Amino acid sequence: MALTDEAIAKIRSLIQSGELPPGARLPPEPQLAAQMGLSRSGVREAVKVLESARVLDVRRGDGTYVTSLAPRLLLEGLGVAVELLRDDTLLEVMEVRRLLEPMATGLAAVRMREEDLDALGKILEDMRAARDDAELLIRYDTAFHRTVIAATGNETLTSLLEGLSSRTIRARVWRGLIEGNASHLTLAEHEAIYNALCARDQLLAQSTALLHVNTSEVWLRTVLAHSSEPDNG
Template identity: 45%
Template sequence: MSVTDDAIAKIKAMIVSGDLRPGSRLPREADLAAELGVSRNSLREAVRALSLVRILDVRQGDGTYVSSLEPNSLLDAMSFLLEFHQDSSVLDILGVRRILEPAATALAAQKMSDEEIAHLRTLVEPEGTSVTDLVALDLNFHAAIASGSGNKMLASLLDSLSMPTTRARIWRGVTEEGAYERTVSEHRGICDAIVARDPQLAQARAVAHVAGVMEWLQRAAG
């Protein structure tokens, strides 16, 4: 378990035990870091991760609060923390993506119009630097490729598989060093293969891209 994951687990335990209730304000950063036995840096990363999935609410100039969701809703929002340890569904979904997405990418390399490829290029480089910016772009990038395959059924299937893995994508972006840069680089490689109209290369790069996410998820679940 990484130090960030350790800090997240300790905050989660405080919420579950009732030490931190919905709507309550977290102690000062220095005090909470000392209480949890973690560095202030790890605590900041933990707070950032938990705010992305709406468990914590960071209010500039006011402090950080536990979400004011009802207790049951709050615990439901926290269930993503258990997905990697108790539920293989996310990994199963990625397994299906690993089969379908390379096929869609190979088709896109053959069938995408010049206008569609021009649009795909705009989805490679994020405008912002946050994990949420990257995840939003990631969803649009893969949706554009699926649509560009020219197979509406395949595009629909991939769309239905995309949203259930969003939390996993956010989690990877927050907890894995270099995930942001790696994702952008792999997207660039896939786009270049499509631009070159090379279906075999596009397919191979898509396989490697999804496989990388699966390998990370398997490590995170270990």
Template identity: 55%
Template sequence: MTGSLTDQAIDRIREFVRSGRFPAGSKLPPENALATELGISRSPTREAVKALTLARVLEIRRGDGTYVTSLAPSLLLEGLESAVSLMSGNTITELTEVRRLLEPSATALAASRITDEQLAVVRGHLDAMHEAVDDIEQLTVLDAAFHRAVVDATGNETLATLLDGISSRTLRARIWRGTAERGVTAVTVAQHTAIYEALANRDPLVASAAALMHVDTSERWLRDHIGDEDVPTDVVTGERP
């Protein structure tokens, strides 16, 4: 019964947040007053607050009280990458399918919105990738920065957070190592160059095509190797081989 009441309290608090009764950044009433307003006893109210704190909807400030967070997508979705790190086998390839659906569209949108300043940031990451073509660890970092800069240019924080979550550092590192093993690191860097050039030309169609080709290369490699006995567990656990 307590669990059911806790669920009811969670739903009521969420509704209060959605309706503006407790807007982002606002302070919730003390526990007794909150329980009375919810029409639910203190124990399930307390559990509901704990659950919503874990979900980053609420924030408990010791000695001050409980507040609604900023409710920013980057905050509410920050657990996505942790969830991705637990996936394996077919679910990994499902993630690449999601990336294939989202990233070309995001890159096309970026091409239509990117500013000169944002383009310069993308170019900086690309230049560094060319210089680090034989350094897999550095390429992994620069690859993430390059794609984040591209998606940031869309101005869509939710989209950026989703793509960050499904394109984890671990997967990027494994793909770059596979690229190095095949001796085609320069080819993959060239794909990033094609994306940059499409952005520089403000050409959404070409940008989408360049991004699709890049994602497809990664997806095909993963489909060929996920599940093979010689693939280290770092794809799933985040451990380096």
């Protein structure tokens, strides 16, 4: 592992220095190993690790290339990690969302294009029509927030929030809301966010998003508390 870690560090250094920029082809394995003064097996394992992390793209029969290093690629694994988190840690994820999502929504209020607002209005209509269908609501809720955050034009922020807003969290919240006959409240919060965005009111958009994330967090706490109660039946 020490040799693999060293190889990873050296390849990363070549990328960070610009010697291997995005899209560049790595030297053949024997040449790269000799260049770094490491064994071929260490380099081979390092390439595998960096391929999994979306830093390298191994093309069989062609060679190994540095990827675009775009945030959507490098942060792709965040969503997978969030899906594996335990209940108490999911609440920490909601806390991070509460810090980031309202600010992103406020930013979207001043950057959103008219066509994005039109698309958002249609998604909101679909959400109203699906108010009692958890699976559809999860899909439309994801599309709603993805449209808002993407309007910031900040790919790193979009990728982070995409990873943090896992389907597991959405499913638990929406099913809890439907079972508690409170889905209409959250739909009203989506409408408030939409209206604030249409008004290009940055502070109001930020505030309505904060209220919405807070509501989702409260319901997630409720659902998790119920799921942890012993079954006395």
